[in-house]
Amino acid sequence: MVPLSFAQQRLWxxxxxxxxxxxxxxxxxxxLEGDLDRGALGAALRDVLERHEVLRTVFTSVEGRPYQDILEASAVGEVLTVAPAAPAGSTADSPAVAEAIAEAARYAFDLSQQVPFRAWLFPCGEREHVLVLLVHHIAGDGWSLGPLARDVSTAYAARCAGGAPAWEPLPVQYADYTLWQRELLGDAGDADSVLSGQLAYWRSVLEGSPQELVLPFDRTRPAVATHRGGNVDLVVPAELHARIAELARAEGVTVFMVFQAALAVLLSRLGAGEDVPIGTPVAGRTDQALDDLVGFFVNTLVLRTDVSGSPSFGEVLRRVRERALDAFSHQDVPFERLVEELAPVRSMARHPLFQVMLALQNNTDPDLDLPGLRASVLPGPLPPAKFDLSLTLQETFEGARPHGVRGQLAYATDLFDHGTVEAIAERFVRVLEAVTARPADPVDRVQVLSAGERERVLVEWNDTARPLAGATLPELLSAQAERTPDAVALVSGDTRLTYAELDTRANRLAHLLTEQGVGPESRVAVFMERSTDMVLALLAAVKAGAAYVPVDPQYPAERIAQMLRDSAPQCVLTHTPTSHLLPETENVPRLVLDEPATQALLTDRPGHAPQPGLLPEHPAYL
Structure with a gap:
């Protein structure tokens, strides 16, 4: 029985x-446009199934351990499903056809019973069809789509000519790679093995790495990810692409390293901190014999980027280069084995070790060359979101000259709105513009906001001006008491006062203050702990026309004395628990609100508001 590769094992x-x-x-x-031979296509797919063992493998388990069970091609059955003809007038771009394509792409393989390869053919007219080739990741990767399309083309041409494909046998099969991988890496318990040495490197490099990046989410992360995704296009113009390539040459780094450093700077400026782990795929085809093989070879590396200490972008590039070169020289450890070894906190809500992926794509699109047909790649349905954010970039060239970079920023809709990710994509290009123009500047000065965003943040959001009514605070309170007299206005412990009760009690205390000479432009000090009486005291001072001066009893005695001298209050309102902390003040009366004598005076005062001739321009608080 053949074991699974490490990558297959994690998917299983x-x-x-x-x-x-x-x-x-x-x-x-x-x-596919032209005259299609459906019988030849079905036979060609069976030929490809015969050629690549991994496409006719099911994954069984014995006592909980998974194994590859390679079937004979004759035991697999038909892998091509031909759909009924679409309604007259339908094209490959019709909504009904698009939905059928999406449904095919959502097919759920039962890997223990079904081979991980299927195909659907959707007729859209006499001379137009859509072909969907579907491979489960356990049997293929992005690179694999190239040799798969090439072999389908060869086999179809042979079948149309009435023969079988006469291709050279593959030098190895995926099962051979699986056994070779385990032999190469050795055992983690063997101190001299490749696996042991590389695991030690990754343990050291990733020690203390953040388990989860803080990103500008629109929503709280759910307990279990739905993997629903969205996509935003991104374009780096040719002129900027040329500057990126020139900066890479000047700094002795790759273009990918410039993108990695710029992405880390952007994420840091968006709140991710100064330690930014980013995942990136590597082809994993370390031997030429694997190049034409369909299979799951791609590996994932975690590139930890340090942007601490206000470095220049040039310094960030040097840090990125050092770590990236080390990482690429230790790329043999499968990511799945690394996760198992480092044992991060497991979560069904996020990807382990990193949540942002960066890929500089160099795979070619699957290119079918079928006799009598013109084949072109159609955009497939949006893929599921395996990461919070996934940035895929592809360089284009005009001859040898950089001609721009196309990209897509995929995102988890669990976490982000489309507009948020559009802004992130725009900011990534803006960061590239800034760091290529001035690589010696500190990265914490890189401007990630557009002029419009800066205007919104600094001006629009700070424009707090509002039209104000000409009424004073006592008038507003009295009007509210008339509108909702029985509504609760104040709660303190077990005490609850309605607006009518609060207004009446504040009015009575205000009358008592006016008898002490309090009025507009004078000041009343309030020296008590938080309580119902403190709120009454503040309101009464304003109703009497004065400005209130809050003095915290927790202040040092010198500070309290200084505040009272400086404000020169007409009166001090206090409570029995705090009155003894008041310094002696000459000619400044004090009212202890909870004393019986004061309560008796208040009972005899009117419940309506005094009329001190108060204007909105008079001070209310000092």
Whole structure:
């Protein structure tokens, strides 16, 4: 029995944990125009199944351990499903056809019973079809779609000519790679093994790495990710692409390293901190014999980027280069084995070790060359979101000259709105503009906001001016008491006062203050702890026309004395628990609100508001 590769093992485990799903499907969608021989196409797909063992493998388990069970091609059955003809007038771009393509791409393989390869043919007219080739990730990767399309083309041409494909046998099969991988890496318990040495490197490099990046989410992360995704296009113009390439040459780094450093700077400026782990895929085809093989070879590296200490972008590039070169020289450890070894806190809500992926794509689109047909790649349905954010970039060239970069920023809709990710994509390009123009500037000065965003933040959001009514605070309170006299206005412990009660009690205390000479332009000090009486005291001072001066009893005695001298209050309102902390003040009366004598005076005062001739321009608080 052949074991699974480490990459396959993790997908098998996720399948056991989450059940069959389409999360790890790899669809290729192609428009075929011309005279199609359906019989030849079906035979060609069976030929490809015969050629690549991994496409006719099911994944069984014995006592909980998974194994590859390679079937004979004759035991697989038909892998091509031909759909009924679409309604007259339908094209490959019709909504009904698009929905059928999406449904095919969502097909959930039962890997224990079904081979991880299927195809659908959708007729859209006599001379137009859509072909969907679907490979589960456990049997293929992005690179694999190239040799798959090439072999389908060869086999179709042979079948149309009435023969079988006469291709050279593959030097190895995926099962051979699986056994070789385990032999190469050795055992983690062997101190001299490749696996042991590289695991030690990754343990050291990733020690203390953040388990989860803080990003500008629009929503709280759910307990279990739905993997629903969205996509935003991104374009780096040719002139900027040329500057990126020139900066890479000057600093002795790759273009990918410039993108990685710029992405880390952007994420840091958006709140991710100064330690930014980013995942990136590597082809994993370390031997030429694997280049034409369909299979799951791609590996994932975690590149930890340090932007601490206000470095220049040039310094960030030097840090990125040093770590990236070390990482690439230790790329043999499968990411799945690394997760198992480092044992981060497991979560069904996020990807382990990193949540942002960066890929500089150099895979070619699947290119079918079928006799009598013109084949073109159609955009497939949006893939599931495996990460919070995933940035995929592809350089274009005019001859040898940089001609721009196309990109897509995929995102988890659990966390982000489309507009938020559009802004992030725009800011990434803006960061590239800034750091290529002035690489010696500190990265914490890089401007990630557009002029419009800066205007919104600094001006619009700070424009707090509002039209004000000409009424004073006592008038507003009295009007509210008339509108809702029985509504609760104040709660303190077990005490609850309605607006009518609060207004009446504040009015009585205000009358008592006016008898002490309090009025507009005078000041009343309030020296008490938070309580119902403190709120009454503040309101009464204003109703009497004065400005209130809050003095915290917790202040040092010198500070209290200084405040009272400086404000020169007409009166001090206090409580029995705090009155003894008041310094002696000459000619400044004090009213202890909870003393019986004061309560008796208040009972005899009117419940309506005094009329001190108060204007909105008079001070209310000092």
């Amino acid at each position: 485990f996720l399948g056991q944990l989450e059940g069959s799903s389409s999360i790890y499907n790899l669809p290729a969608v192609l428009r």
